[in-house]
Amino acid sequence: MSEPATAQTPEPRELSIIYNRADRVFRRIVTTGALTSLILLGLIGMFLFVRSAQIFNDRGLKFLTGANWTAGSGDGVIPDDFSIGPMLTGTILVAFIALLIAMPLAIGGALYIEFYAAKGVRKVLTTLLDLAAAIPSLIFGLWGVAIFTEFGERWSTLLNSRLGWVPFIKVQNELFGRSPFVAGCVLASLIVPIITSVSREVFSRTPRDLIDTCYALGGSRWGAIRTVVLPFGKSGVIGGAMLGLGRALGETVAVYLLLNLVFRYNFRILESEGGNIASLIATKFGEATEYELKALVAAGFVLFLLTLVVNMVAASIVQRSTVRK
Amino acid sequence: MPWQATTRKKVATLMSLVISAVVSFVIVLVTGLAGVDGFALTFFGVSFLAVAIRTFRLDSKKRKDAFVTVAIIATAVLAFSPWMSIFGSVIIKGLRGLRPNFLYETMQTTTPDDELTLGGAGHAIVGSAIMVMIATAITLPLGILSGVYLTEVRGRLTFLVRFVVQSMSGVPSIVAGLFIYTTFVNFTNAFSGMAGALALAILMLPTVARTAEEVLKLVPDDLRSASYALGARQWRTSLMVVLPTVRSGLTTASILGVARVIGETAPLLLTSLSKDSFVFNPFGGPTGSLPTYVFGLLQIGTENAINRAWAGALVLMLIVFILFSSARLIGGKDKR
Amino acid sequence: MSIDAKGNLMTVDSSSQNSFRGLEAKNIHAWFGKHHVLKDVSLKFPERTVTGLIGPSGCGKSTFIRLLNRMHEFIPGAAMAGKVLQDGEDIYASEVDAAVVRLKVGMVFQKPNPFPAMNIRENVLSGIKLAHLKKADHDSIVESCLTRAGLWKEVKDRLNATGGSLSGGQQQRLCIARSLAVEPSVLLMDEPCSALDPGSTLRIEETIKELAEKIAVIIVTHNMQQAARVSDYCAFFLTDGGPGYLVEADATKKLFTNPSDTRTADYVQGKFG
Numbered sequence: 062m063s064e065p066a067t068a069q070t071p072e073p074r075e076l077s078i079i080y081n082r083a084d085r086v087f088r089r090i091v092t093t094g095a096l097t098s099l100i101l102l103g104l105i106g107m108f109l110f111v112r113s114a115q116i117f118n119d120r121g122l123k124f125l126t127g128a129n130w131t132a133g134s135g136d137g138v139i140p141d142d143f144s145i146g147p148m149l150t151g152t153i154l155v156a157f158i159a160l161l162i163a164m165p166l167a168i169g170g171a172l173y174i175e176f177y178a179a180k181g182v183r184k185v186l187t188t189l190l191d192l193a194a195a196i197p198s199l200i201f202g203l204w205g206v207a208i209f210t211e212f213g214e215r216w217s218t219l220l221n222s223r224l225g226w227v228p229f230i231k232v233q234n235e236l237f238g239r240s241p242f243v244a245g246c247v248l249a250s251l252i253v254p255i256i257t258s259v260s261r262e263v264f265s266r267t268p269r270d271l272i273d274t275c276y277a278l279g280g281s282r283w284g285a286i287r288t289v290v291l292p293f294g295k296s297g298v299i300g301g302a303m304l305g306l307g308r309a310l311g312e313t314v315a316v317y318l319l320l321n322l323v324f325r326y327n328f329r330i331l332e333s334e335g336g337n338i339a340s341l342i343a344t345k346f347g348e349a350t351e352y353e354l355k356a357l358v359a360a361g362f363v364l365f366l367l368t369l370v371v372n373m374v375a376a377s378i379v380q381r382s383t384v385r386k
Numbered sequence: 387m388p389w390q391a392t393t394r395k396k397v398a399t400l401m402s403l404v405i406s407a408v409v410s411f412v413i414v415l416v417t418g419l420a421g422v423d424g425f426a427l428t429f430f431g432v433s434f435l436a437v438a439i440r441t442f443r444l445d446s447k448k449r450k451d452a453f454v455t456v457a458i459i460a461t462a463v464l465a466f467s468p469w470m471s472i473f474g475s476v477i478i479k480g481l482r483g484l485r486p487n488f489l490y491e492t493m494q495t496t497t498p499d500d501e502l503t504l505g506g507a508g509h510a511i512v513g514s515a516i517m518v519m520i521a522t523a524i525t526l527p528l529g530i531l532s533g534v535y536l537t538e539v540r541g542r543l544t545f546l547v548r549f550v551v552q553s554m555s556g557v558p559s560i561v562a563g564l565f566i567y568t569t570f571v572n573f574t575n576a577f578s579g580m581a582g583a584l585a586l587a588i589l590m591l592p593t594v595a596r597t598a599e600e601v602l603k604l605v606p607d608d609l610r611s612a613s614y615a616l617g618a619r620q621w622r623t624s625l626m627v628v629l630p631t632v633r634s635g636l637t638t639a640s641i642l643g644v645a646r647v648i649g650e651t652a653p654l655l656l657t658s659l660s661k662d663s664f665v666f667n668p669f670g671g672p673t674g675s676l677p678t679y680v681f682g683l684l685q686i687g688t689e690n691a692i693n694r695a696w697a698g699a700l701v702l703m704l705i706v707f708i709l710f711s712s713a714r715l716i717g718g719k720d721k722r
Numbered sequence: 723m724s725i726d727a728k729g730n731l732m733t734v735d736s737s738s739q740n741s742f743r744g745l746e747a748k749n750i751h752a753w754f755g756k757h758h759v760l761k762d763v764s765l766k767f768p769e770r771t772v773t774g775l776i777g778p779s780g781c782g783k784s785t786f787i788r789l790l791n792r793m794h795e796f797i798p799g800a801a802m803a804g805k806v807l808q809d810g811e812d813i814y815a816s817e818v819d820a821a822v823v824r825l826k827v828g829m830v831f832q833k834p835n836p837f838p839a840m841n842i843r844e845n846v847l848s849g850i851k852l853a854h855l856k857k858a859d860h861d862s863i864v865e866s867c868l869t870r871a872g873l874w875k876e877v878k879d880r881l882n883a884t885g886g887s888l889s890g891g892q893q894q895r896l897c898i899a900r901s902l903a904v905e906p907s908v909l910l911m912d913e914p915c916s917a918l919d920p921g922s923t924l925r926i927e928e929t930i931k932e933l934a935e936k937i938a939v940i941i942v943t944h945n946m947q948q949a950a951r952v953s954d955y956c957a958f959f960l961t962d963g964g965p966g967y968l969v970e971a972d973a974t975k976k977l978f979t980n981p982s983d984t985r986t987a988d989y990v991q992g993k994f995g
Contacts, residue, residue: 070761073753073801079819080620087621091539094531098591099543099550105557105565105588112568169461177458186466193469195706197649199677200699203684204472207479207692212423250468257465281451304556311558313652318684339560343655361564365557372556376549608835612897615793617825617904618852626852630839 106365113359116143124359125149130324130345132353143356145338145363147326151241152337152364155316156309158245158330163253164302170253171260171298172286187261193254202315205247210319213243217331232332242330244319248312252305259301259379263294296378303375307368313339338364402440406432430460473703480700483693488701492674494663498683498691507698509664510679513579517658517675518644520583520668525590526640530629533598537605538624548599555592562588563653571657579665579673582658586647594643601635602628638717645709649702651677676702743809744768744938745790745827745908750804751965752785752794759785761965763804765957767908772930772939774949774974777959778994782966783942786959787910790940791827792820808908825853828901829910833917834893836885836900843881845896849904863903871899872929891922898929909933911941915948927952946990950978958986 080088116124120143127144174186205213217237225231237243267290275285316337322344323334336344338360345357410428413419419428433456441449488506496505532551536544566585571577605628613623629636654660659672660682676698683695745767752760760782767773775783788794789802792813805812813823836845846864850857857863864881868874873895877883885896894914901909911930915923930939930952943949949956956978957971970983981987988994 070758071749071751071803073751074803074814075816076795076802076814077816078795079817079821081819081821084619084621087624088539088541091531091535091624092541092543094528095535095539095547096543097528098532098554098595099547101588101591102550102554102557104569105561108565108568109561166461166465169458170465173458173462177455177462189469189473192707192710193472195645195710196469196472197651197677197702197706199649199651199680200472200476200702201468203680203695203699204468204475206684207696208471208475209468212421215420215423253465254469281447283451283454284447307556311556311560313558313560313655314681339558339652342560342564343652346656358564358568361561365561368556368558368561369553372553373549375556376552380549380552606835608831608833609837611793611796611831612835612837612900613848613852614796614821615791615824615829615831616849616852616901617821617823618849619821622852622854626848627837627839631837633839 106362106369109358109362109365113355113362116355116359120144124356125363128324128326130341130356132350141350141352141356143353143359145341145356145360147324148336148338148341148360149363150326150328151320151335152310152339152367154328154330155241155245155248155320155335155337156306156312158241159248159252159309160302160306162246162249163256163305166249167253167256167260167301167305168298170257171264172290174257174261175264176282176286176290190254190258190261194258196251196254198251198312199314201247201251202318205243205250205315205319209247209250210238210243213240213246214238216246217242221331229328229330232329234333236333237331239319239321239333240331241320241327241335244316244335245330247315247319248309251312251315252308255308256298256301256305259304260294260298263297263301264290267293296381300375300379303371303378307371307375310337310371311339311364311368312337313343316340317343398440402436403433406436426463430456433460476696476699476703479693479696480698480703483697484700488694488697492663493679498686498694499688500690502690502693502697507676507679507694507701509661509674510676510698511701512664512666513658513661513674514648514676516666516668517579517583517586517654517673518648520580521586521590521647522640522644524583524587525594525643526636528591529594529598529639529643530636532595533602534624534629536599537602538610538620538628551592551595551599555596557588558652559585559589559650560652560656562586563656566653567656574669576669577657577659577672578670579658579668582654582673582675583668585653585657586650589650589653590643590647593646594639597639597642598636601632601639604635605631634716638713641709641713641716645706645713648705648709649677651681654678655681676705742766742768742807744771745940746807747786747790748805748807750786750789750806751802752782752789753801754797755799758965760789761967763959763966763968765968765971767938767940769907769938770934770936771955772934772941772953774953774956775940775942775959776944776946776949776956777966777969777989778961779944780966781959781961783959784912785966787829787912787940787942790908790910791824791829793824793829795820821853825855825904826906827908827910828904828906829912830894830897830901830914832913834890834897836888836893836896838884838886841882841884842877842888842896845885846899846903849900853904855904867899867902868896870902870929870933871895872925872932873899889922891918891925894918894922894926895929898926898933902933906937908938908940911939913942913944916944923948946978946992950974958983958989960985960989 124144126146128146129142129144131142174183178186214237217240220230221232271289272285275289317340320335320340321333322336322340325334327334342357342361345353349357406429410425410432413428414425434453437452437456441452483502485502487503489511490508491506492509493505532547535541536548563585566581570584571581609627609631610623613627654675654677658675660678661672661674665673680695680698683691683698747763747765750760750763763786775787777783785794790806794800794802806814808826837848840848843864846867847860865874868877873892876892885893888896915926927948930941933939941952953974955971956974958969958977959966960969970981970986977986978990981990
């Protein structure tokens with residue numbers, strides 16, 4: 062009645078997917094288009110490096126550690142001397158001050174929106190937050206100069222008078238207003254919306270049943286947040302923090318307007334001198350000599366590498382946290 | 387939400403808030419703590435005290451929860467006040483300097499220090515518009531191709547492309563400007579609106595590509611199945627079925643890209659510089675733009691200049707707001 | 723086990739001459755990755771007949787039907803073995819273009835899926851546009867396909883409306899019309915009525931019977947009464963927890979009244995499934 066059953070299962074077949082010519086052309090065009098971003102990134106790195114190779118050749122590591130920026134007199138009497146040491150440390154210093162201030166604020170703000178605010182308030186704040194994340198940094202600079210400086214000066218004076226004995230807080234010049242601290246505060250304001258937005262998004266995806274379980278066990282709101290929400294959102298928040306860090310490292314205009322460019326290693330955050338690589342480039346670009354221009358490009362290349370690494374780490378953390386859901 | 391406060395509790399909270407405010411006000415007057423920040427600090431200090439009093443008789447867990455609540459609200463207020471302050475000051479101070487002539491006159495015959503009835507930012511608005519349009523024309527096709535690759539073609543480089551697009555969104559704006567300076571500006575031996583547009587395109591591409599991919603991912607697979615089951619090839623399926631379905635989503639992608647770059651200053655400082663008058667030719671030398679306009683005014687720093695800067699900032703914020711709102715409106719229109 | 727067009731039982735002889743007109747599956751196996759989901763299924767589907775694939779869920783019926791128009795291979799990790807012959811030619815041979823196969827073997831899915839960016843008329847013609855077929859009179863094609871699908875009277879005055887304005891049953895008939903426009907010789911239907919109300923279901927069953935005057939229809943269904951109403955032949959699938967396999971296939975009347983296998987008898991009497 063039935064056919065003889067096959068004694069053993071056969072191997073799967075090799076199947077060929079035939080793309081006709083139009084499909085092949087389509088795939089080729091699409092792949093090329095998609096690869097543009099890859100190519101672009103590579104080109105940026107390559108061109109910056111090539112244009113600045115001479116500088117690295119001439120000065121080697123001293124470019125990163127020295128603390129001078131003097132254009133030579135052109136006739137060889139006074140040599141060109143370009144190094145970005147203080148700008149490199151300044152970039153990192155200002156960015157870290159910004160991150161340090163921004164993190165608790167952003168997490169608190171995100172927790173407030175998701176777990177403490179009334180429903181209507183939550184919707185309004187979320188929309189406003191998205192808009193805030195889109196405010197151009199130039200406007201933060203304007204606000205910093207016109208409005209925040211007063212607060213910055215007041216707080217700096219206060220910090221100096223109460224904590225002036227701490228090494229990195231005491232100052233040589235009691236002229237507050239354009240210091241790494243003030244710039245850091247404004248940068249913090251700049252990156253808070255981004256970090257808050259990302260954190261809020263992550264917190265909103267906490268599984269409801271985990272939160273409900275906390276309550277069912279008699280816990281309080283803070284208890285639920287502490288035991289469930291924060292651990293759950295940890296990697297997402299860190300990803301957001303690194304995004305903010307990347308932004309702060311590369312910020313130009315706000316720092317340009319709020320930090321006096323001084324070529325001296327400065328770790329005293331209330332002192333009115335400093336700078337970061339981006340504002341260095343913006344400042345010196347206009348009247349740079351040929352060689353000086355190469356040095357600026359070299360500085361830009363260093364900044365490019367720095368932010369690239371930070372953003373790659375951020376991208377992998379954010380991807381890992383979204384895949385897990 | 388399990389923690390809804392009862393009406394009685396709400397009234398009690400409100401009353402204690404009012405009392406705290408009054409007490410803080412008195413303290414500020416007496417001690418001379420300056421400014422809004424002084425008041426805010428006092429207010430939260432007094433609130434902590436008020437909470438301590440009200441929860442005196444409760445168990446430690448509830449007390450801790452109450453303190454944390456005040457702390458979080460305080461943190462949130464601190465977190466939100468900068469940008470709230472920006473929204474407020476841009477509107478108030480910007481409106482002061484915004485006159486109709488601001489939108490269509492230029493600075494060709496006016497100095498920044500003149501009264502605000504003279505001159506305007508027309509050239510800056512036009513310059514920004516032209517550069518952004520060129521940048522969109524470049525990035526939209528590339529972003530769509532990127533999205534199609536990641537969702538339809540799904541070749542072997544998928545992970546790499548997605549990773550690179552994500553990483554590229556972190557390239558500092560000044561580096562983008564620097565790159566265009568070392569290549570295009572060098573090659574054409576001139577600063578131009580085109581150079582500015584190219585720098586903006588670099589910054590725009592990750593945003594557009596990422597949004598395009600998200601929008602394409604939302605197309606349900608059974609549409610593609612239906613198309614293939616009809617004997618369609620891949621390119622026809624993508625072009626005639628998938629892409630038309632996400633038309634409005636792709637529009638949103640480009641709008642968000644524009645919103646991302648319209649306020650960028652740093653790259654323009656190295657590529658298109660600035661100008662006092664209308665420039666309509668993208669290859670016609672340095673071109674004005676809203677960001678460089680405001681930036682230049684900030685550097686001058688006189689009262690009139692700053693007022694103009696606020697007006698320029700208001701126009702910029704309005705444009706961003708309009709872009710966001712349109713993106714929100716259009717984004718919901720995809721038929722699925 | 724298989725039946726010829728006259729309803730006679732036939733044993734499958736793999737060396738028999740393939741003058742058989744219609745679709746034929748020979749020794750079909752299917753995998754998802756390492757997971758073996760279909761074991762050694764052989765069936766013949768003669769022209770102008772309706773064959774129902776019945777059996778409890780999870781037996782691989784949907785997987786099997788997707789092997790008949792090469793849609794199975796879209797799923798990552800999917801693999802198959804065996805042959806599917808369309809008028810004697812193996813559609814899985816390496817020189818065969820799958821897209822061309824799908825023009826001859828059409829498919830209607832469980833959830834109606836008209837293209838949202840197109841109106842009714844464009845939906846019907848979409849197959850022609852997508853495959854870039856050269857057909858002359860579009861209007862008459864639209865009318866004839868919608869008529870065969872039993873939808874013409876209801877939409878003839880609003881061909882410009884979007885597919886979304888139709889009810890579920892109408893949308894499904896639109897999908898049937900869309901499949902017919904490319905003139906397939908076989909139409910595969912994967913539980914086409916499971917998402918529809920009883921009224922629409924009956925309308926579609928009438929449509930199926932009319933369609934079978936010209937083409938072969940293969941329909942997967944969970945609804946035994948539907949299989950009994952609509953099909954000429956039925957194939958009963960089962961699984962013991964492992965890969966799905968064919969228990970028996972026969973003329974519908976015989977399968978439902980006097981099946982050869984006890985498991986079939988149990989299933990059609992509703993004792994399980």
